[in-house]
Amino acid sequence: MIRAAIALLAVLAALPLFGLPEYFLHLGIATMLSAVACTGWAMMGRFGLVSFGHGAFIGIAAYTMALLWNYAGLTPWIGLPAGVALGMAAAALLAYPCFRLRVVGHYFALVTLAAGEIVRILIVALRNITGGSLGMTPRLSPDNALAAMQLGKHGFWWLAVAVWAFALLAWWWIDRSMSARALTAISEDEDAAASIGIRVTREKMMITLVSAGFAALGGALGAQYRLYLNPESLAGIGISLQIVFGALAGGMYSMLGPTVGAAFTIALEETLRVSFGTAFIGAAPLVYGVLLVLFILFLPRGIVGWFERKR
């Protein structure tokens, strides 16, 4: 199993060396980075902690990274971890009172939704430094591309493979830990879990921080890869729901589910873009929505979950 995983990673890492077309690399990078965000979301989603606010953490991380680069000249290699840390801090600030005061279920989902909106509106309102709804681009630095993390397709491919593998490793590690058992118990019945000595708030905090961190990492790297930041696509309800869709479509209960979901989402987006052209802006959400509803109605465990059950 471990050997197979390493072999697979080696193959993935070697792929760009075979002169694959740029477009293929582009799709692969986009898929892997989006898979990191979806995997991150599913880490808590599968224990019944449904957040509609992961966009908040992505927005904070991406904008911290880009603002530090544009205004302070700090390399994204430091700015990105700093941004992710700030995103996780925001998650802690939000989640701790939620968990202590037992804001659960619908209430938790809507509180996180509010958080996502706050970040989106703040980015828009601070337009003097963030560029507002028009978005912003990290300052280009062709002479110093490595320090600016403006790596081109090959470099980003390797970075994406590494980050993606890191996310799956974290998933695998959490899955084998006592925390996964504890969180399963918590998702069944919090009081019962507490009564057998599970530290409910602590376990939930831990998984929330990890989840927010990976979402922020994947999302912010995606922004750095595209070299364009926009409040609508990095914070708020839209991106939050898209992440949820990816995780759900692929199946949030299996390790590879969110990745499959991300691949599915991106393939869908590309197909729609190619086939609908300019009408794309309307057709994409429409098809998205129909599929989301169909998935929930007929494949509640996602694509991977369906295959697993078939076996």
Add this chain to the structure above:
Amino acid sequence: MDPFLLEAIVNGILLGGVFALPVLGLNLVFGVVDVVWLCYAELVMVGMYCVWFLHTQAGWPLILAFAACLPVVAMLGLLLHLLVVKPLLGSPPITQVLATGGVLFILQGGAMLTFGTDFRSLGVEMPPMEVGEIFVSGTKLVAFVAALVSAAGLWAFLKFTYVGTAIRAIARDREVMPLMGVDPQRIYLVASAVGGGLAGLAACLLVVQLDVHPFIGLSFGPITFMICVMGGLGNMLGGFLAAFLMGVIISTGGFWWNTEMSYVVAFVFFIVVMFARPRGLFAR
């Protein structure tokens, strides 16, 4: 008092009237069916397009367009319940919320495909009225009064009709009511239709004040959910009061800073309220 502050407060109360109807609709559906319609604001958007299309494109008189909008959105509420919510009644609440989130994308995409992304204006504007030292927008005042009247109508419906009583009963205890000979499925249908109708009503009041575009749901949808949660999900009176509270917060926030920051203040206020009273401001 500073007349501008006073004006901001009055405007906030008027704004609260606009929020009140969707909040009541959402609360009704949640209280009865126990599902949050994440796409509620998009139902309102469909209603707004409906009025806009019938009035400006098909040339109907405004009153007729309003009258047609209500059943259309009520039907949409019914369809939403029958096609999406009903099959999921036994699923975890989160699955249901996500499914209605999918409908949000469907309605948004549908609106973009049908009407494009342009802002569509009804082009109806009443002159502002001068009351004492302050100016009040005529359209907003009319919308506010209409919202109050509709809320009173909804209250009377719930209080004095047989179906209304059944709705209140099922919201209180969904296990016992079937034993009393009430078919919950039928009550769900009624609640969904009434909830949709309220969205249609809200659309009529909003379309005279705001230009309609496919993303308009996102501009007041989140705040509507927050008001519902703040008043206590399913708590009609709580939601109604919270709508006015939120309206005043947003409006006076706009007076002290600017409109965007006022929404940030409103959202932060919401989160703080959730931490202070996790079951809503008016939870017993």
